[in-house]
Amino acid sequence: MDGYQLQWGNLTLHLLPEKAIYVEELRSLLIADPHFGKAAHFRKAGIPVSEKLHIGDLMVIQKLMQTYHPKHLYFLGDLFHSDLNIAWNDLETFAVYHPETNFHLIKGNHDILPDAVYRSDIWQVHVEPLTIGNLILSHEPMTNIPSDKINLCGHIHPGISLYGTGRQKLTLPCFFICPNQIILPAFGRFTGLYTMKCGKNDNAFVIAEKKVIPVNFID
Incomplete structure (x- = not known):
């Protein structure tokens, strides 16, 4: 599968067709909006959605970790959708089997689980945007970026x-x-899309047929 490599300052950013970014120099994998647990949330409401959806997403993360061996895995918010359910156990079990990786969560609007749920020996939880060198990691897009x-x-x-x-x-x-901003696609497959309006200073890299492809905008 083909990604797209961007250089920003001294950082190499790999835009991956799995809807993630790998920052080479920081050995960090970034994923936004997986919304684990959403399937169970919908089943509770009487809508039949298979839990295999989330298991498939975990398998994609597993493959990425086997490929890049990240030291850090950052979830840029909306890790878990709404109330606690059985999918959380699968997620924590997955994290336990990767002790070589530090798991981070930058909290999003759907991350409403009680603080006690996030076991301190697994999760490093960040309530505010996290600055790492020249990167600022957040859930919602920021304004007035330095x-x-x-x-x-x-x-x-x-x-x-x-x-x-x-x-x-x-x-x-x-x-x-x-x-000065990259908005990642939602990693979860059960999330929907928001059609972006593109200005003259904007760029987009679409994900199609397991490739990341730049789109040229015509005014």
Whole structure:
């Protein structure tokens, strides 16, 4: 599967078709909006959604960890969707089997589990945006970002609509890049997309057919 490599200052950012970013120099893997537990949340409401959806997402993370051997795994918010359910046990078991990696959570609006749920020996929980060198990690996109920093975030679930002949329209998840900011696509497959409006200083890299592809905007 083909990713796309960006250079920002002294950092090499790998935009991955698995909807994640790997920061080479920091040995850090970044994932936004997995929304684990959402399937069980919908089943509780009487909507039949298979738990295999989340197991498949964990298998994708497992493959990424086997490929990149990250020292740190940062979830950029909305790790777990709404109330506590059985999916949390699967997530913690997964983390326990990777003691070589530090698991971080930058809290998002859906991260409403009681503080006691986050076991201190597994999770490093950050309530506020986290600054690491020239990176600022947050859940929601920030404004007024210092010129020497880049904000990596989620929350939006960005997508781009592409148009073809015969009124064909296809909306795909993307990495959305505006000055000093990269908004990651939602990692979870059961999340939906928000179609982004693109300005002249914006760029997008869509995820299609297991590749990350730059999109050229025409004014």
